[in-house]
Each structure stands twice: as structure tokens, then as C-alpha cells.
Amino acid sequence: MKFGLRGIRQLMKGLDHPHRKFQAIHVAGTNGKGSTACMLAAMFTAAGYKTGLYTSPHLLDFRERIRINGKQISEANVTRLVRRLKGDATKLRSTFFEVTTALAFQYFAEKKIDIAIVEAGLGGRLDATNVVTPLVSAITGIGLEHTEILGKTIEKITREKAGIIKRTVPCVSGVDMPNARRILLDVCKTRGSTLVDFGAMKWKLRSSTLEGMVVDLRLRDCSIENLKIDLAGSFQVKNAVIAILAAQIAAKRMKTTLSEKNIRNGLSRVRRLTGLQGRLDVVKKYPLVIADVAHNPQAIQSLVGSLVAAGFKKVDMVFGVLKDKDYASMIDALRTIVRKCYVVTPKTERARTGIELAEEFRFRFVHVSGVDSVSRGVQRAIESSDGTPIVVTGSNFVVAEALAFLRGKKYLTINQ
Numbered sequence: 001m002k003f004g005l006r007g008i009r010q011l012m013k014g015l016d017h018p019h020r021k022f023q024a025i026h027v028a029g030t031n032g033k034g035s036t037a038c039m040l041a042a043m044f045t046a047a048g049y050k051t052g053l054y055t056s057p058h059l060l061d062f063r064e065r066i067r068i069n070g071k072q073i074s075e076a077n078v079t080r081l082v083r084r085l086k087g088d089a090t091k092l093r094s095t096f097f098e099v100t101t102a103l104a105f106q107y108f109a110e111k112k113i114d115i116a117i118v119e120a121g122l123g124g125r126l127d128a129t130n131v132v133t134p135l136v137s138a139i140t141g142i143g144l145e146h147t148e149i150l151g152k153t154i155e156k157i158t159r160e161k162a163g164i165i166k167r168t169v170p171c172v173s174g175v176d177m178p179n180a181r182r183i184l185l186d187v188c189k190t191r192g193s194t195l196v197d198f199g200a201m202k203w204k205l206r207s208s209t210l211e212g213m214v215v216d217l218r219l220r221d222c223s224i225e226n227l228k229i230d231l232a233g234s235f236q237v238k239n240a241v242i243a244i245l246a247a248q249i250a251a252k253r254m255k256t257t258l259s260e261k262n263i264r265n266g267l268s269r270v271r272r273l274t275g276l277q278g279r280l281d282v283v284k285k286y287p288l289v290i291a292d293v294a295h296n297p298q299a300i301q302s303l304v305g306s307l308v309a310a311g312f313k314k315v316d317m318v319f320g321v322l323k324d325k326d327y328a329s330m331i332d333a334l335r336t337i338v339r340k341c342y343v344v345t346p347k348t349e350r351a352r353t354g355i356e357l358a359e360e361f362r363f364r365f366v367h368v369s370g371v372d373s374v375s376r377g378v379q380r381a382i383e384s385s386d387g388t389p390i391v392v393t394g395s396n397f398v399v400a401e402a403l404a405f406l407r408g409k410k411y412l413t414i415n416q
Contacts, residue, residue, distance in 0.1 A: 007092050008128040011102040014088040018102075018109035022052065024132045025250050028120035028164050029140030029174065030157070031299045032239045035231060036140050037119040038274040039243035043266030044115055045069050045273045047258055052108040052116035054129070056097070059277055059400040060409060066104045070273045073107055081106055097121050101128040115250065125163020135250040137164045137171040138242055142180045143298045154180050162187040170194045172246045174238055196220075196249065198241045205234055208309055210282050210290070212268075213237070219244060224260060228268040232280035233306035240267060278399045280306060283392075283406055287385035289378075291392045291399045295321065297329040303393060304337050312337070315389045318377045320344040320398040323352045328360055330394070335364045339388060342369050344377035346397035347411070374401035 012019055027037045034055055041053040051069055058064040063072035081103045089099050101121075108116050118134070120127045142158050158180040165171045165187050173195055175181050181197070188195040206214040212230040215237055217223065229240050244263060251258040270276055278293040280303070294303040307315060317338045321327045334341075341361050343354040354371035361368045372380065374397075381390045392402045404411035 004126050005128070005131060007094055008098045008101060008131050010092055011085065011088055011094060011098060012105070012131055015085075015102060015106050015109075018105045019132050021109040022113050022116050023250070023254060024116040024118050024134040025136055025138065025246055026118050026120065026129065026132055026134040026164050027138045027140065027246075028124040028127075028161050029138075030143035030161075031296065031302070032140035032174065032235070032242075033119050033138075035236060035270075035276065035279055036138060036239040036243050036246075037117045038270050038276040039229075039231075039240055039267060040138075040247055041067075041070075041117045042270045042273040043243065043247050043258060043263055044117070046266035046269070047262035049114040050112070052104075052111070052113040053274060054101070054104045054108075054116060055119045056100070056121050057396055059396065060404055060407075060411070062100075064275060064277075065100060066107060067275060068108070068111055068113060070275055072275070073104075077107060078103070095128075098128045105132075115254070120164060123157075123160040123163070125160050127164075130164055133166050134164075134169060135253045136246045137166065137169060138174075138246045139164070139171060139184065140174045140239060140242055141298075142175050142177060143296060155183060158183045159187075165191055165193055167191045168193060170196055170249050172196045172198065172242050172249065174198050174242045196245055198238065198245065201241050201245075203237055203241065205237065208232070208234055208306075210280060210310055215240075217241065217244070221248070222260065224263065227264060230268055230270050230272075231276070232310070233302060234309060235302040235306065236279075243267075277403070278396070283403060284382075287382060287387065288389045289382070289392065289406070290389060291402060293396045293399050294393050295325060295395050297326055297333060300330045300333045300393070303391075304333055307337055307389075307391065312389055314339040315391045316340045316342070316381055316385070318342045318344055318374070318381050318390065318392040318398070318402065319357065319394045320346050320354065320374065320377075321352050321357065321394045322346075322348070322350045322397070324350070325352070325395075327352060327357060331357070331360045331364060331366075335361075335366055338366050340367045340369050342377035342381045343371050344374045344398060345371070346374055346395060346401055348397050351395075351397065374398055375405040378402050378405055
């Protein structure tokens, strides 16, 4: 892994700067950036725009990362573009993510998309995606994650995320911590940008189930009542507000409009229009198996809150994490709702061993039912089910492996 824009800029130069040939919205943040990016793509697709979507990581298929109007890039196009990039990438010793980003931008340019929704990979300032100059930037939130790379304080991480803010380009912020918000305000002031804060917006949750929710929103320039969002979890309301605000700003800068009908049609079909997976996903009904890619304390807390709001007092859990995660805090958040835990070790050298996790759960008086591979853990949870919901979480790797097992597909690890 390496950071810095020199490598990606050289790849872009070799391709004649494809990132300058389409409009874009750039999304960064500790949690929620993937969902927010997909909401944005869904709204623009519903409005009739040819919309590119670049996200990471993938779960089961590399091609999930690069889509146009929800359709994955073809294998033939991946092969063709990799061959085209191979020479420069080898010479420059490009990273996997640099090559993938260059491939995506070249594909979007070739297909003459109207707008690209680009999710930052890690951080922002030195992330390969930061070569784009967007219509609007969005920072969903700030938390302590990847501290060995981004810094060990909220302030340092905020400055890294704030690196996506470009001169005179508005930024929509979901950041609610005062110290982090002050930094964003300072960066925007220095760069002549406007900070649009979601905090002044108001909403009312009308209903919430695992199929989605209905909310009333009061935004800066409009109110939308009975808005259906087909993603579960009340935390998605904040992501939806950020997405709507960013979409409205982008549309205005494109000298067009995004109607309330477009917003409704997009947000009610996010999964269908973008292929989003692993966000409080019901992946099996009998017994009920829910998969969620929560992989840090903040995300786990949101997951627990959403499960409680959905009426679940206790769940059985299939849980595994990576070495660099604050797993003790994650387990602290889970202990109130987990009845029994199937501790698993995903197929990656970055995984924390199940033995360590089991000790932490037992220390908190949570029953641990063995230490297994992901597939075996899911299988045992299903075979032992007495009707208690089963939740698979802790890592993208764990969710990906579980989905592959449940769908009978071959799993290839996603170390990148």
C-alpha cells in the first residue's frame, strides 16, 4: 500500500486524463460513504442521467466496483483496460487501487457518462480518487479508523478527509463533532468553498423495518414527506440527507434540476439501481440471516441500534474482524444484544484470530459456540437455529465469505 497522487496522475496522463472528461461527485468519510454514494447514483440514474458509480471494496466480484446505471463493467472491458494499463502500471509500480481507479475513470470516459459518483478508498487527501475535481464533495462523518495511516486523533483524520475539498467547490458535511467541524470550516474558508452542514436539516422517522423506512425531511430548500428509502437502519436517514443535498448542489452546478420525483424514485430503489449489498441485508429468510459490513465501533453501535429498533432483543451472531480494528470496543457494543456468538476467522492474512475474539466475548459473559471458518460458522448457526435471528458482521471479508457460501459461489479473498 502506498499513498500520494503522483502515481495516479502519471497513469491519468498516459490515458489522456480521462478524469477530466466527465462531471463527478466525490464522497469520503469513515462510515456511510458507500451507502451515500449509492443513494446519489440511484437518484441520478432515476433522473435519466448516464451515471457512473465507483466504490470499494467489492464483496464477491471485482466488477461490483465499476458500474454504469447499476450495470457492472463487463469482463471483456476489464481485460481490455488492464492490458492497456499494464505497461505504465508495471513501470510505475502502481498499486491495485491506483490501477482500478484508472481503469474506472477510463471506462467512464469511454462510455461518455453524464456524471460519476466516486467513493474515496481510504482517507481522502492522498487517495487515488482525489485527482477528480468534482461538482461537490461530501464527507459523511469522521471516526477513529485506519489510525496507523491517517493519524491517531480525530483532528488528524479530519484533515486527511478534508483533503477532498477543492477550491470553490462546495462540501456537504455530515460531521457532528465540534472539533472536526471547525477543521472543515477552516479548510473551506481557506479554499473559498462553502460548507453545507446537514445538522440544520430536520427529519421525522415514520416507520422502519428491515425492508426500509419512511421519513419526512425538511431541508434547506424543500420539504419531502413520506419519503421511502429502501435501506434499513435509521442511520441511513443521515446518509440520505447528505446525498440529497449533494445531488441538489451538483444538479444546480450542471444547470439542471433534480426533481422530488427523481429523489423519490431513486431512494426507493437504491439496491435495485446500484447493486448495493451488505447493509442490514436479509440474505436468508428461514431462518432469518442478516448481513451487515459494520467493521468499526461506530458502525457496530449503529447496527445494534437498528436491530433493537427493528424489535430484536437478542440475536445469534457470526463475527470476525481484521487485526487493525478496535475489536474490544466492537464487542462491548455487541454484548447487550448477542445471545450466542459463532466466532470466525476470514480467509485473509489481515484477520484477527478467532481465539482472541472468543476470549473477549467470554470475558463479557457472552456464550461462544466454537471458533470456525466463516462458512462453517454460518452453517453451524443455521443448523442450530431455534428462530433467533442470525447476524453476520464485523468485516467486509466476513460478509463476502458468508454471501459466497450461502449463494454457492466460489470465494476469492479481497485483500485490496
